Amino acid sequence: MTAYQPPTALPGELLEQQKMRAAIAAHDFGVVFSLAREVAKISYSKIAAECDIKPERVGALARGRGSITSFDKIAKISDALRIPGDLLGLAPREWEVANPPPRAPAGQTENAIVNREGTGTVLRREFFKASAGAGLVVGLPDLAQAGCGRRVGSKVPVQLRQRAARLRRLDDVLGGGDTFRVYLGEYQATKTMLRDGSYTEATGHALLSVLSEQAQQAGWAAFDAGKHADASSLYEDSRQAAVESGDASLAGNALAFLAYQRVDADHTAGTETAIQACHVAGPDAAPGVRALLNERLAWTYAISGNAGETERALDAAEAALSEGNKNPQPDWAAWVDRNELQVMTGRCWTELRRPLRAVPVLEDVLARYDNTHARDKSLYLSWLADSYLAAGEVEQAAAVTGRALELSAGVASVRPRARLAPILRQLRDHYDVPAVADVPERAKP
Structure with missing residues (x-):
């Protein structure tokens, strides 16, 4: 006996179609709804009723307008359309x-x-x-x-x-x-x-x-x-x-993540959120947690161009790491160590256009940084290349950019290429320099 299938259930042959599976995996429900109507003849009104979505929203999604990211709504669609x-x-x-x-x-x-x-x-x-x-x-x-x-x-x-x-x-x-x-x-x-x-x-x-x-x-x-x-x-x-x-530490870290994301678009909002993150976590948080939150606070200050507060936040991160492990360290902050602090210090001085302070710090730590951490190392090299350019050292900037491009090849992250793009644009003015000439070719996918 065949199990009951609701009227909106997608037929198995449709679920096997590559286009449908790709749309489902990407949570592109506009394509899912469109194929459901075209192939399975399930009307948008029926989909709306069974999935508890307004009919006009179903139509808008099918036209490529908007998206569904709510877990509860995704679960509802899964059950209504019988999507495994x-x-x-x-x-x-x-x-x-x-x-x-x-x-x-x-x-x-x-x-x-x-x-x-x-x-x-x-x-x-x-x-x-x-x-x-x-x-x-x-x-x-x-x-x-x-x-x-x-x-x-x-x-x-x-x-x-x-x-x-x-x-x-x-x-x-x-x-x-x-x-x-x-x-x-x-x-x-x-x-x-x-x-x-x-x-x-x-x-x-x-x-x-x-x-x-x-x-x-x-x-x-x-x-x-x-x-x-x-x-x-x-x-x-x-x-x-x-x-x-x-969990105050996790609440503070969530705010720090938001600050890190927001600061590029709104310096003030990003910095205020980073300050709030430190306050929420509080002075009793594990040393590594306080170091992490102060690092991110330093970053928001650097993006805002505030050198004094940047240095104070970096000093606070260093002081936290110097305390040792008096409190249990959560695994999600265990990666924060002096190497990480050194990287962040170099990044901050790069953003503040202080290459004489940034270059020695980044050169030292990146010489010890394993290439297996390809995404992170390519990102950090981009700040070193940026500082070399700010110091007028074009050949060194080109060499470091080339290394970063090689490491970032095949990495499923948008950030290395986004970081390297403005550096590559600056290098265009120096294509007559032999060391720079082949960098554009290496940048091609």
Whole structure:
């Protein structure tokens, strides 16, 4: 006997079409609705009624106007059109339970893939790109099913936080274009758990804290991939979840992320948000957290051209790191060390057009920076090239720009190319210099 299909269910053959699958994976519901009407003959009014969307909005989406990013609305569309959760980056839906998705092959755990060496970087990347498209949940299969009215035990938030820490390591070698769907899927699965599961008050607060952390991961990947509206929405979700959970450090970090995103468009708003981030986290936050927030505050001051406040914020970050580990250090801030502070110091002096201070700092730290962190190193090299240009050292700027271009090739991040674009434009005035002549060719995709 065939399972009941609602009147809006998309036929299997339509779900298999490449164009439909691509649209679903990208959450491009305008294309989804358009194909549903053209191929499956499902009217926009029926889609609107079943998906709880205004008919005029369905039509606007089908014409390419607007987008849907709300988790609840995406889940509603999944259920109404019977789109499997894995295609949308969701945990399996209740109506799918009778036909669960296949598990990863025995032995192919998350850690086994993440810890490969040599050609493992390629294998890692291909695996997680495939995972992102399919919405796979690997390594902790039972956690994805913990919602749907099930009891969520106190160990689950701990396991989810450990999982988030492991997945965070992907950001060391992959860009947001590769990791966004993975991180978003984790966030959405936890949100489903919070909505549909049952748990104690303490476990609920712990889950909200994890949700805040996951939202920051997904927001950072969205920002890195150039999805700025998604990033802003996720940062705001993170802040709200952190406040509800009582996690002041995460709430401060959510604001710091927002400040980092806002400062380019509005210097004043970005700086004010960064100041608020430090206040919200408070003086009792772990040293690494305070160092991170003061670094981002220094950055907003540098973008605003305020050298004095920039130096004070950098000094505050240094003082925090000098305290040692008196308080437990959250994993999401564990990457903040003196090398990172040195990089930020060089970046700030570059933005303040002080190349004599920026160049020695950046040269020193980047000489120790591993090329496997290709996205970050290419970004940091762009600031070194920028400072060389400000100092009139065109040949050195060209050489560093060439290295940055080589490292950024194939990285799924929009930021290295965006950073290098104005430097390449400045180098156009020096094409008569032999060291500069071949840089434009290396910049071609």
